Amino acid sequence: MSDSKKITLGVFAWMVLVTGLHLGLNMNWSVMLNDRLPAAMRRLYVAYIPVT
């Protein structure tokens, strides 16, 4: 395999890895899926701070 192909493959693999990590660690899939449900079926999210 030529050097340029190796580099291209390496860059592509790196992008896939970083994208996968981003999608896994930074995306709140439950919120995104919840947003796509009909309004009447969506879960209601309540925000709080651990303080009275």
Add this chain to the structure above:
Amino acid sequence: MFQGFPEIKEALISNKMQAAFMVAPMAIALRAQGVPVKIVYLGHRYGSAVVVRKDGPIKTFADMRGRTIAIPSRFSDERLIVFRALKAFNMKPSDIKMVEMAPPDVAGALAAKAIDAFSMGEPYPSQAEMGGFGRVLFHAREYWPDYMSCVLVVRQDMIDDRREAVQTLVDGIARSGIWLDEGRPHREQAADFVGRFYFRQNPALLRWALTNPLDRVVYSQLTPRKPDFDLVRDLMIETGVLNRKIEFEEYIDATFAEGAKGMTAWKYEAGSSRAQ
């Protein structure tokens, strides 16, 4: 779970969150600025205190002259209680320096002498007491007999389109409050599972805050009352964080509190994953 009120405010405005517990003045200010939200219930009564270093020079509030006190937000009851104390001691706002600080940071800041005092909700006063470096100068009720702090705010579109969900939420809060106020064993159980699964704080800390004494935080009388909110509104105007006399009906929807009257306490077995 969030770490600061500004983040909660943004999440509510952007509809990432449909409801939120936030300090009452912030909720009133949001509505006054046209954000479509309404307060539907209280979270609790009391539960805030001004805390100073245990062995420090501040023995009364008058000793706060020239000192720095941390508050959670300029739109907070904890700031308003400081103003009430200033008035009681014939002091001017310029006699002290107020700084805004995220609630989880205040105990450490007090211990490190970065601030001289903080005005904050539980469990942070308890954290300073348990840590051995803090002393409660006064509890909020001392200068504000019907003190309230956190309220439940809901987006108007939720109130309009999903009333039953909002009512279920308010009913649950009402039942939890009745259950908590039934006595020490329930408060200790709550400290355990809330500390471990929701607040991610030491259950012993929450146990201290909920039982030392038992009425340090009270979870009854949570229906929004006009005199309470008129007082908050007027204090906000007086202290320069609100520029119009917004009426109670504009930012409160008390129908859900009415619907929650007659609720009974949860039936909950310690260690169970469900309540009835």
